[in-house]
Amino acid sequence: MTNKAIILxxxxxxxxxxxxxxxxxxxxxxxxxxxxxxxxxxxxxxxxQQADAADAKEYKLINIDLRAFGGSALTADINVPKxxxxxxxxxxxxxxxxxxxxxxxxxxxxAYAETIGAQDIFIGVNALDYSGxxxxxxxxxxxxxxxxxxxxxAGIKGNKIKIRTPLIDMTKAQIIKKGLELGVNYAETIxxxxxxxxxxxxxxxxxxxxxxxxxxxxxxxxxxxxxx
Amino acid sequence: MTNKAIILxxxxxxxxxxxxxxxxxxxxxxxxxxxxxxxxxxxxxxxxQQADAADAKEYKLINIDLRAFGGSALTADINVPKxxxxxxxxxxxxxxxxxxxxxxxxxxxxAYAETIGAQDIFIGVNALDYSGxxxxxxxxxxxxxxxxxxxxxAGIKGNKIKIRTPLIDMTKAQIIKKGLELGVNYAETIxxxxxxxxxxxxxxxxxxxxxxxxxxxxxxxxxxxxxx
Numbered sequence: 001m002t003n004k005a006i007i008l009x010x011x012x013x014x015x016x017x018x019x020x021x022x023x024x025x026x027x028x029x030x031x032x033x034x035x036x037x038x039x040x041x042x043x044x045x046x047x048x049q050q051a052d053a054a055d056a057k058e059y060k061l062i063n064i065d066l067r068a069f070g071g072s073a074l075t076a077d078i079n080v081p082k083x084x085x086x087x088x089x090x091x092x093x094x095x096x097x098x099x100x101x102x103x104x105x106x107x108x109x110x111a112y113a114e115t116i117g118a119q120d121i122f123i124g125v126n127a128l129d130y131s132g133x134x135x136x137x138x139x140x141x142x143x144x145x146x147x148x149x150x151x152x153x154a155g156i157k158g159n160k161i162k163i164r165t166p167l168i169d170m171t172k173a174q175i176i177k178k179g180l181e182l183g184v185n186y187a188e189t190i191x192x193x194x195x196x197x198x199x200x201x202x203x204x205x206x207x208x209x210x211x212x213x214x215x216x217x218x219x220x221x222x223x224x225x226x227x228x
Numbered sequence: 229m230t231n232k233a234i235i236l237x238x239x240x241x242x243x244x245x246x247x248x249x250x251x252x253x254x255x256x257x258x259x260x261x262x263x264x265x266x267x268x269x270x271x272x273x274x275x276x277q278q279a280d281a282a283d284a285k286e287y288k289l290i291n292i293d294l295r296a297f298g299g300s301a302l303t304a305d306i307n308v309p310k311x312x313x314x315x316x317x318x319x320x321x322x323x324x325x326x327x328x329x330x331x332x333x334x335x336x337x338x339a340y341a342e343t344i345g346a347q348d349i350f351i352g353v354n355a356l357d358y359s360g361x362x363x364x365x366x367x368x369x370x371x372x373x374x375x376x377x378x379x380x381x382a383g384i385k386g387n388k389i390k391i392r393t394p395l396i397d398m399t400k401a402q403i404i405k406k407g408l409e410l411g412v413n414y415a416e417t418i419x420x421x422x423x424x425x426x427x428x429x430x431x432x433x434x435x436x437x438x439x440x441x442x443x444x445x446x447x448x449x450x451x452x453x454x455x456x
Binding site: 060062063064065066068069070097098099100101102103104107108110111112114115134135137139140143144146147148150151152153156 | 288296297298325326327328332339340362363367368372375378381
């Protein structure tokens, strides 16, 4: 029997690569995206396209309103910072951090996993070329996985839930290289925190800068760069 | 400065008691409820009434669609079991268990806590007179709290998040006794998993049976029993 996997799919570069990795490992794919009131809802169109292109068995889009809480440049009227250096990005937790976002996403993924009998949840967190978010670190993932196995019927019955983070130790360049090998169509991904009205990437937020650095470092052209 | 607390408020007996306990401890109250596609949406009216009666500083109702996943008698077309004995309730995880529900609720509470600078999250879980849900046990709460402090900016900065479970070791009778001492108006609570169209409790689901047993054991009249 094919193993089922939940894939958290944001429409961005990282989770598109994770989707390809899970597919390559032979999982039956159940993709999960969230409309959480983010500035960059264009990414949801991309996520759906990616799920379709990867022949996902199911694609679910969950509506949750994180704007009810605000507290982030992605979910409230706070400006997205631009033109920051790598050092500035690593120095402190930035205003684009959305409180408890990955915890909320993984909790829904856990509910989904338990209802369909999946034991593997894939998430594209990355602890190297990232924006300094606490919920992207390996120790966070480990703590969530531990909690998940105590929280659920599946965990108690010995069907251990695993949070899979294939990108966690990779640089952005390594992620892109891996994705290109697996045939990821990066033209259909968007990384920008603050895209324009037509879905064009701004080019200068942390996420755009990390993406550009990644493509540069692996000597590849960003096929989505026409959108900048 | 008054400390802020998030109170997960379901409209039921337990969380109404927790609200009174947190108020009695001097917290500024931020109540949080969820419309998650449950059968018993009548409880949301009760939750709002309770928050108002307790002079909560804020009441937030979050819409999330757990019916997107199903997998429970509370969120799918599965019958709610009736007339079960205490032994039957403890034997296995029942079909009223909603996969990852408390994890999802606590994750939203965590987001709320972090955005308003609260360190205390109150939840009315109870490991004695309960329905055998894995996410009501003390070891689950401990694992969630551990994860929460790694997940968040607050946790990292040393403002430790605490998951408060004042009812965890209490019998239903002890909970009711405590609530009556604190003036909880149990007439405005509903515990039923499967209320009728006018919000009347069924009287025979696990939750109704545990409630009735609790009132009986502390020799009190259930002021909501006219709704049965």
